Amino acid sequence: MSKTATLEIDGQKYEFPLITGTENEVAIDVKTLRGATGGITTIDPGYKNTGSCESGITFLNGEEGILRYRGYAIEDLAEKADFLEVAYLLIFGELPNKEQLDKFHADIKEESVVDDDIKKILDAFPKAAHPMGVLSSLTSALTAFNPSSVNVDSEEDMYKTVVKIMGKFPVLVAWTMRKKSGLPLNYGDNSLGYVENILKMMFEKPNEEYKQNEILVNALDKLLILHADHEQNCSTSTVRIVGSSHAGLFASLSSGISALWGPLHGGANQAVLEMLEAIKEDGGDTKKFMAKAKDKADPFRLMGFGHRVYKNFDPRAKIIKVAADEVLGDLGIEDPVLDIAKGLASEALSDEYFVKRKLYPNVDFYSGIIYRAMGIPVEMFTVMFALGRLPGWIAQWKEMRARKEPIGRPRQVYIGENYRAFKALDKR
Secondary structure (H helix, E strand, O other): OOOEEEEEEOOEEEEEEEEEOOOOOEEEOOOOHHHHHOOOOOOOHHHOOOOOOOOOOEEEEOOOOEEEEOOEEHHHHHHHOOHHHHHHHHHHOOOOOHHHHHHHHHHHHHOOOOOOHHHHHHHOOOOOOOHHHHHHHHHHHHHHHOOOOOOOOOHHHHHHHHHHHHHHHHHHHHHHHHHHHOOOOOOOOOOOOHHHHHHHHHHOOOOOOOOOOHHHHHHHHHHHHHOOOOOOOHHHHHHHHHHOOOOOHHHHHHHHHHHHOOOOOOOHHHHHHHHHHHHHHOOOOHHHHHHHHHOOOOOOOOOOEOOOOOOOOOHHHHHHHHHHHHHHHHHOOOOHHHHHHHHHHHHHHHOHHHHHOOOOEOHHHHHHHHHHHHOOOHHHHHHHHHHHHHHHHHHHHHHHHHOOOOOOOOOOOOOOOOOOOOOOHHHO
């Protein structure tokens, strides 16, 4: 017998089915609430207690610090898989065998050329334009160069669309950074791996041979894996709700990039570095700012510590801290900002106030440190987040269309004026 939840309103009882997920998450199915009650709805600002969909992609348990993609622990994927394998897993549901992975990579390479007219669009942006605005615009512009709609019921059409965006998006990311840095636009090297190619496209200079650093490749690979999906966050929900109108994949991805841009979402790693710069300008006294963070009357906020979802240690932060230590050790960078970062992390991990409240350094804190050490401009940090999140967004859009989910249309509780008679202009 299926379980139900009973809601009583003014003495009238209504029953609604309970849905149980594979990890024993329980949800009340209220989709018939409005019809059954004659117009009553629920209200949940920010949708903190509302499931917008059923999904088989990512499982997240914030209380226990668990993150899994398609059932695989994030720790195992970060240690044993590369980003392209994880992308395939998220999008198609299973880890690829060697033949599937080789074909996936080869097909992506075939689609890695961007129409030259995209350069004209990029040229129109001033150098001071924020890279996230540029990336969102260029991603949306891809629609103009790929006008045919995708047949979502065709596995072949969906596959072609996936490899197309997986091939072109890193080029857009690299061009966005090179525009910001004043470097000539380039293409990658098809003899390289996916992540190696990204680094070369971003950092190659026209007057010298580019040399790969395996520690940087490994760190970026892990960062992209750790950011690849994170359940129904703001940008992912945006991609799904835009896609629910049957908007195309490129347009839906562009909307996700815009959502990610916000400082409360993907902009958090940029906010970390801006905070570190401000501490440096103030003299670099980390103990002073730790005290300010503990003072409830002080408006200062310690960015990159704690997490909205994880009530314990962010499992991604545990993984990427090791990579951050390797990068800083290998590059031997003398940077007072990075010294401040290491000082803050060390103090937070031993300070009773932070430990008791589980305010540990999160993935945004460590990713910002790595990106700075790699020489990526701070305005590009969120772009790198988008690069990692790309396969997750694709997977979520693909799942939403395959499940034929209805168009997103939230309700509201109106709190405005009641009916008012219109007054002529001379009577107001």
